[in-house]
Amino acid sequence: MHEKIVQGILNGERRMAARAISLIENEDPNKHKILSELYPHTGTAFVVGVTGPPGAGKSSLVDRLLTILRKQGLSVAVIAVDPTSPFSGGAILGDRIRMQEHALDKEIFIRSMGTRGSLGGLSRATKDVLQVFDAFGKDVILIETVGVGQSEVDIIKYADTTMVILTPAGGDGIQAMKAGIMEIADIFVVNKADMAGADRTCTEISMMLDLSGAKQWRPPIVRTSTLDGSGINEMFAAIEKHRLFLEESGQLQKVREGRIRRDVLDLIEDKLKNTVWAQVCGSENFELTVSRIMSREMDPYTAANQLLSSINLDDCKIF
Ligand SMILES: Nc1nc2c(ncn2[C@@H]2O[C@H](COP(=O)(O)OP(=O)(O)OP(=O)(O)O)[C@@H](O)[C@H]2O)c(=O)[nH]1
Ligand SMILES: [Mg+2]
Numbered sequence: 001m002h003e004k005i006v007q008g009i010l011n012g013e014r015r016m017a018a019r020a021i022s023l024i025e026n027e028d029p030n031k032h033k034i035l036s037e038l039y040p041h042t043g044t045a046f047v048v049g050v051t052g053p054p055g056a057g058k059s060s061l062v063d064r065l066l067t068i069l070r071k072q073g074l075s076v077a078v079i080a081v082d083p084t085s086p087f088s089g090g091a092i093l094g095d096r097i098r099m100q101e102h103a104l105d106k107e108i109f110i111r112s113m114g115t116r117g118s119l120g121g122l123s124r125a126t127k128d129v130l131q132v133f134d135a136f137g138k139d140v141i142l143i144e145t146v147g148v149g150q151s152e153v154d155i156i157k158y159a160d161t162t163m164v165i166l167t168p169a170g171g172d173g174i175q176a177m178k179a180g181i182m183e184i185a186d187i188f189v190v191n192k193a194d195m196a197g198a199d200r201t202c203t204e205i206s207m208m209l210d211l212s213g214a215k216q217w218r219p220p221i222v223r224t225s226t227l228d229g230s231g232i233n234e235m236f237a238a239i240e241k242h243r244l245f246l247e248e249s250g251q252l253q254k255v256r257e258g259r260i261r262r263d264v265l266d267l268i269e270d271k272l273k274n275t276v277w278a279q280v281c282g283s284e285n286f287e288l289t290v291s292r293i294m295s296r297e298m299d300p301y302t303a304a305n306q307l308l309s310s311i312n313l314d315d316c317k318i319f
Contacts, residue, residue, distance in 0.1 A: 002033045009136050010041060014109070017136045021111060024128045032319035035128055038135035043256075045077075045134040048239060049159025050144045051184075056165040057191040058144045060226035061235070065142065066102045068236045074140050077109040077133040081126055081145045109133060123154045124270075127263070130158055147181065156184050157259065160252060161242045163187045163235070166205070168197030182208055185219050187238045193223035193231060217245055267318060275316040280307050 005023075008016025020038075023031050048065075050058045062078055069076050102108045113126060126143065133141050145155050147164075155162055164185035169192070190201045202221050209218060220238045224231035246252035280286050289307065292298040 002030045006037045020132045042134040047141045049155040049162040052165030064232045075107040077138040077141045079143045080112040165189045167192040168195045188221040190223045194225040
């Protein structure tokens, strides 16, 4: 079955790409074979992450960006990651409405992902779906993530260019904003610039950038309004500029290499952890050991040592 899917994807059959994505979301055992065979055909898509607080206008900006990218003749995929949504396998209603016009375009693939059906973690599933779109021949992949919890930091695991979307109303929030978000941004977008306070938000971001010291790339701050489309061309130009910077400075290679290194280590770590957990936590010996430690008959170091020696890694395989 997997050969048919792989061939279909390489031939540009949308239906087969959708099949592969469902298999990924359901942690189907065939997923690994498909992804392995697709892998030699990946690495050409440019991935743009769009993150920011709920309601900042991420989907509206993605929609505007789609129009520009399509005018350039590029084929695009959109992955909307919603860690708070229990639904997956279709478009989130709001996004579906917002991107309705594009949903009919054969060169655009829009996919929403929620927590359901991604047992291996949303981050892993997102990465796998990216590979499918990449092999499918998409030139650009846009990933929208809501900036809550870990997800906004996760985005740098797969995005080549990360745009952080803020709004004037969120002005106070910028101070409170975790340092993390400043570090991940390659481009700042102050959306809803039609509202009061955009100047102040831009100044605040600029000041924070001054404080964070000189870097090879200083993230530009772009003001946009999706109501009248102002600043959208500038936003696209900023993405282009960053892409050129990555390519010309050799950063793109470097970042992607680092990502591969971490990806492989993550896979090993996850697998090891699950194997060890299953063997240790499930054993009667573990409960006994815990009570021995409680009564000071044993110490945690000695206990860990003993438990380690009983771990069997023969079946510790990814697939
Ligand atoms: N005034 C104004 N409203 C905007 C602008 N862009 C988006 N909005 C509105 O802001 C609301 C949220 O827009 P979305 O594009 O759904 O924002 P989002 O960041 O994707 O939202 P979530 O995915 O729910 O986090 C909608 O009601 C939009 O109409 C803008 O430039 N100006
Ligand atoms: Mg959205």
